[in-house]
Amino acid sequence: MNYSDNKYATLFNKQKTNQFLVGNTSYKERIGKLKRLKHALEVSYKQELREALYKDFKKPHLETDLTEIYPVIDEIKFVTKNLKSWLERQKVETPLALLGSSSFIINEPKGVCLIISPWNYPINLTFGPLVSAIAGGNTVILKPSEMTPNTSKVMAKIVAELFEENEIALVEGEVEVSQELLKLPFNHIFFTGSPAVGKIVMKAASEHLTSVTLELGGKSPTIIDDGSHLEKAVKRIIYGKFTNAGQTCIAPDYVLLKSSLKSEFIELFKTKVLEFYSENPETSDSYCRIVNRKHFDRLVSHLEETKTNKGSIVSGGNYNATDNFIEPTLVLDSPEDSKLMQEEIFGPILPIKTYETIEEAVSYVNSKEKPLALYIFSKSKKTINYVLQNTRAGGTCINHNLLQFLNHNLPFGGSNNSGIGKSHGIFGFQEFTNQRSVLKQHTLGAVDLLTPPYNNWKQKLVDLTLKWF
Numbered sequence: 001m002n003y004s005d006n007k008y009a010t011l012f013n014k015q016k017t018n019q020f021l022v023g024n025t026s027y028k029e030r031i032g033k034l035k036r037l038k039h040a041l042e043v044s045y046k047q048e049l050r051e052a053l054y055k056d057f058k059k060p061h062l063e064t065d066l067t068e069i070y071p072v073i074d075e076i077k078f079v080t081k082n083l084k085s086w087l088e089r090q091k092v093e094t095p096l097a098l099l100g101s102s103s104f105i106i107n108e109p110k111g112v113c114l115i116i117s118p119w120n121y122p123i124n125l126t127f128g129p130l131v132s133a134i135a136g137g138n139t140v141i142l143k144p145s146e147m148t149p150n151t152s153k154v155m156a157k158i159v160a161e162l163f164e165e166n167e168i169a170l171v172e173g174e175v176e177v178s179q180e181l182l183k184l185p186f187n188h189i190f191f192t193g194s195p196a197v198g199k200i201v202m203k204a205a206s207e208h209l210t211s212v213t214l215e216l217g218g219k220s221p222t223i224i225d226d227g228s229h230l231e232k233a234v235k236r237i238i239y240g241k242f243t244n245a246g247q248t249c250i251a252p253d254y255v256l257l258k259s260s261l262k263s264e265f266i267e268l269f270k271t272k273v274l275e276f277y278s279e280n281p282e283t284s285d286s287y288c289r290i291v292n293r294k295h296f297d298r299l300v301s302h303l304e305e306t307k308t309n310k311g312s313i314v315s316g317g318n319y320n321a322t323d324n325f326i327e328p329t330l331v332l333d334s335p336e337d338s339k340l341m342q343e344e345i346f347g348p349i350l351p352i353k354t355y356e357t358i359e360e361a362v363s364y365v366n367s368k369e370k371p372l373a374l375y376i377f378s379k380s381k382k383t384i385n386y387v388l389q390n391t392r393a394g395g396t397c398i399n400h401n402l403l404q405f406l407n408h409n410l411p412f413g414g415s416n417n418s419g420i421g422k423s424h425g426i427f428g429f430q431e432f433t434n435q436r437s438v439l440k441q442h443t444l445g446a447v448d449l450l451t452p453p454y455n456n457w458k459q460k461l462v463d464l465t466l467k468w469f
């Protein structure tokens with residue numbers, strides 16, 4: 001097949017030609033590249049990135065620092081500390097039957113990789129995986145989302161300044177660009193986005209048996225049982241839900257609340273939203289906007305459906321199309337067939353559903369796809385263990401939310417509908433490397449004694465091997 005009939009194929013071929021040069025770099029050279037990226041993020045381009053994200057959806061500078069720049073810098077520091085040992089040959093034991101040989105594992109680069117990222121944390125979710133890909137010794141084509149064009153432009157500048165395009169290149173453009181890229185025989189595709197597009201990516205990857213990491217989304221539940229410290233729980237949930245105006249893959253999507261806590265929860269919600277974002281969140285400098293009109297309209301249709309379809313808005317509910325503002329909103333009694341309870345919300349609307357027993361809450365969670373995150377607020381070890389043992393999720397945070405993303409010793413990712421494969425730390429490095437097994441024969445091996453022609457003596461040797469080794 002000819003892959004050289006457009007500019008993406010040309011770029012791909014350049015990287016393919018260069019892959020061994022990049023793959024044979026030492027850990028020191030790779031760390032050098034990561035340090036240059038770190039410097040661009042925390043010094044030379046920090047202000048430009050902040051301003052770009054503010055232009056894209058009024059993201060507060062502090063949130064850009066904390067949720068976009070810091071995680072990538074922290075990932076670089078972690079990789080810098082550990083890369084030498086990750087790249088060392090790992091010796092493994094030799095079974096007796098293979099006497100005379102030795103074995104080891106090499107973490108070799110996958111080769112030419114594609115990273116497709118979403119708009120909601122464009123820096124973090126483009127450069128975060130890039131850190132793992134560089135650590136693994138790969139060449140990379142990055143394709144950020146078309147929905148945050150100002151941020152993509154700055155990221156493109158950074159990449160062009162730091163790297164030759166036959167090693168790392170960033171291409172901007174609409175969905176069609178991703179579709180063209182997906183036709184190419186990459187060695188690995190790292191995709192972050194929705195489960196629906198994840199399926200398209202996996203289908204395209206199957207054409208070339210390209211390995212994939214799919215970091216997807218879904219409805220992440222938060223369970224609050226009656227033993228929890230409610231005030232602290234509500235404060236943390238509001239932080240987790242309304243950071244980035246709810247446009248976070250691991251934001252609490254809905255709350256399952258012990259029914260006796262309902263009125264207290266509503267009052268606390270109102271108090272804390274007031275504390276965080278003032279009486280008029282539209283004028284708050286700490287609250288961003290919905291990324292574009294399409295997503296704004298989608299969320300407004302959820303609010304309108306709630307008004308006409310029995311559910312009730314107990315706090316918030318205002319919106320303003322001028323700059324895609326939607327107020328932090330709490331919804332009660334949303335019917336099961338509503339869009340709020342069926343689709344990933346990905347915005348500042350929090351439905352709560354009450355339950356009587358923890359078994360009921362768990363069975364509700366299990367009636368849906370496996371979530372990317374599941375949160376439990378409880379003081380009871382028994383309840384926490386019950387929920388952990390009787391549900392499935394990509395990750396869990398107990399008595400807080402979002403924080404599981406920040407520990408590089410934890411694998412980050414989903415399970416089935418919420419994702420395939422993991423990122424961060426050694427887990428991200430492993431996605432971008434092939435664990436190549438190597439066995440070296442030093443002396444005469446047992447198998448050398450068993451080659452044809454077979455005879456009784458050799459049969460006895462096999463019998464002994466089966467019995468004793």
Ligand code: NAD
Pocket residue numbers: 116117118119120121125143144145146174175178179182192193194195196197198200215216217218248249250344346372413414419
């Ligand atoms: P999306 O799936 O619409 O788009 C993601 C990327 O895929 C974008 O770069 C887009 O240009 C590209 N794309 C879109 N349609 C495509 C197609 N038909 N063919 C090829 N490429 C295509 O997701 P989004 O709206 O950017 O982000 C929101 C989703 O991402 C949510 O579901 C959220 O939960 C998920 N997400 C997951 C994580 C995670 O780490 N697991 C992080 C952030 C967001």
